[in-house]
Amino acid sequence: MSTIPQPLICPTCGQTNAVGRTTCWHCRRSLIIKTKPANLGKWIGISLMGFFALMIIIGILTTNQPTEPQKAPDTGSQNVSPNAPSPQSDTQAPNAPAPPAPVQSNDMSHQVLASLKQYMYDNFGGAGYSAKYVTSWYPLINSYEVSFSDPEYDVVVRTSIWDDSDATKPANAIFGAIRCFDKYRIGRITIYGRSSSGDRILRDE
Numbered sequence: 001m002s003t004i005p006q007p008l009i010c011p012t013c014g015q016t017n018a019v020g021r022t023t024c025w026h027c028r029r030s031l032i033i034k035t036k037p038a039n040l041g042k043w044i045g046i047s048l049m050g051f052f053a054l055m056i057i058i059g060i061l062t063t064n065q066p067t068e069p070q071k072a073p074d075t076g077s078q079n080v081s082p083n084a085p086s087p088q089s090d091t092q093a094p095n096a097p098a099p100p101a102p103v104q105s106n107d108m109s110h111q112v113l114a115s116l117k118q119y120m121y122d123n124f125g126g127a128g129y130s131a132k133y134v135t136s137w138y139p140l141i142n143s144y145e146v147s148f149s150d151p152e153y154d155v156v157v158r159t160s161i162w163d164d165s166d167a168t169k170p171a172n173a174i175f176g177a178i179r180c181f182d183k184y185r186i187g188r189i190t191i192y193g194r195s196s197s198g199d200r201i202l203r204d205e
Helices: 040-063 109-124 168-179
Strands: 141-149 152-162 186-195 198-204
Touching (some): 109 141, 152 168, 152 198, 168 186
Parallel strands (some): 152 186
């Protein structure tokens, strides 16, 4: 004996729907009723009660455990002599005068010398490009010396210029080139040449 399928009644609006429909023809709501497990709330309540009971038992067992007394740290049996120096005896007394601060010098002779050499090479020594850019007097320079005379720097140039009637032109050219070096404050410039008796000052001012 077969069972005749019954029409579906919408749980939302109460209208009757044909067998096989999944949505109501009247309110367009779903005809499938989702049921919740009846015993879900009961099982949740039982699980929470069991958890709280377990926590209470653990707390009681932890409280009843005996604790070991803490031992005092062993400081040893060292005897301190009454004449022993105190730990602060080696430190400097608070009223002792502080050591003098080091005097700061503004002497930058090494930097000035390096910068002067580079300046002369770049502007009068060809800067490594070609010999045609080298001045006629630049190869005559043998060395530079820079000394600090606060607040200026004195420059000494030793050359292979022979002290004769033609010495004035190259000496003046070297002097003028150094005087135009304005990166640092240049004071006295002394140009040395050569003579039969040794070095000879060609210009000094």
